[in-house]
Amino acid sequence: QKEVEQNSGPLSVPEGAIASLNCTYSDRVSQSFFWYRQYSGKSPELIMSIYSNGDKEDGRFTAQLNKASQYVSLLIRDSQPSDSATYLCAVNDANSKLTFGKGITLSVRP
Amino acid sequence: EAGVVQSPRYKIIEKKQPVAFWCNPISGHNTLYWYRQNLGQGPELLIRYENEEAVDDSQLPKDRFSAERLKGVDSTLKIQPAELGDSAVYLCASSLAGWGRPNEKLFFGSGTQLSVL
Numbered sequence: 001q002k003e004v005e006q007n008s009g010p011l012s013v014p015e016g017a018i019a020s021l022n023c024t025y026s027d028r029v030s031q032s033f034f035w036y037r038q039y040s041g042k043s044p045e046l047i048m049s050i051y052s053n054g055d056k057e058d059g060r061f062t063a064q065l066n067k068a069s070q071y072v073s074l075l076i077r078d079s080q081p082s083d084s085a086t087y088l089c090a091v092n093d094a095n096s097k098l099t100f101g102k103g104i105t106l107s108v109r110p
Numbered sequence: 111e112a113g114v115v116q117s118p119r120y121k122i123i124e125k126k127q128p129v130a131f132w133c134n135p136i137s138g139h140n141t142l143y144w145y146r147q148n149l150g151q152g153p154e155l156l157i158r159y160e161n162e163e164a165v166d167d168s169q170l171p172k173d174r175f176s177a178e179r180l181k182g183v184d185s186t187l188k189i190q191p192a193e194l195g196d197s198a199v200y201l202c203a204s205s206l207a208g209w210g211r212p213n214e215k216l217f218f219g220s221g222t223q224l225s226v227l
């Protein structure tokens with residue numbers, strides 16, 4: 001059974017701080033990695049994708065991937081109250097089977 | 111362009127009753143997914159279609175759940191009979207993903223919140 005672990009949380013940060021969200025995965029041959037944001041009562045929406053080792057930046061969001069350590073993270077700079085949501089890590093294998101972690105709930109305090 | 115459309119948005123039924131959910135994917139998306147999301151958990155895959163073929167239904171409880179995707183476009187997920195533990199949000203997603211195309215992104219519908227009483 002392929003696993004995606006998001007064990008830390010819930011996470012609370014003050015407005016303007018950096019929020020760091022972590023995820024590990026068990027399948028060494030995983031191909032692609034995604035972060036979805038899910039507001040309460042809403043469906044998940046894609047915010048970041050990363051496919052190769054290193055960092056990928058998009059505005060205030062940075063995804064980091066380390067395939068050797070089977071670790072992917074999401075950094076949110078200058079956190080805003082509107083960033084308060086559950087963040088889901090998702091991992092795809094070569095057959096496009098997407099497996100989700102249970103999510104980390106982020107709360108940004110004004 | 112319309113996104114993934116699901117209906118109904120909410121459904122309340124008594125246990126042992128049947129229920130059905132409908133999904134229309136984004137036009138041109140060959141791959142369609144049904145996920146179930148329990149409160150406080152991430153989505154769990156129930157079934158994945160590539161066109162009209164179910165390529166992964168290993169986590170679909172086949173004694174009571176069934177799904178179809180006739181003509182490779184819209185899809186229906188059915189539960190018969192429903193149990194109390196089936197209360198969850200049922201999410202449909204679509205994508206251009208498939209074998210050898212793992213980088214394609216999934217787009218989710220608004221989901222159906224099922225309550226079984």
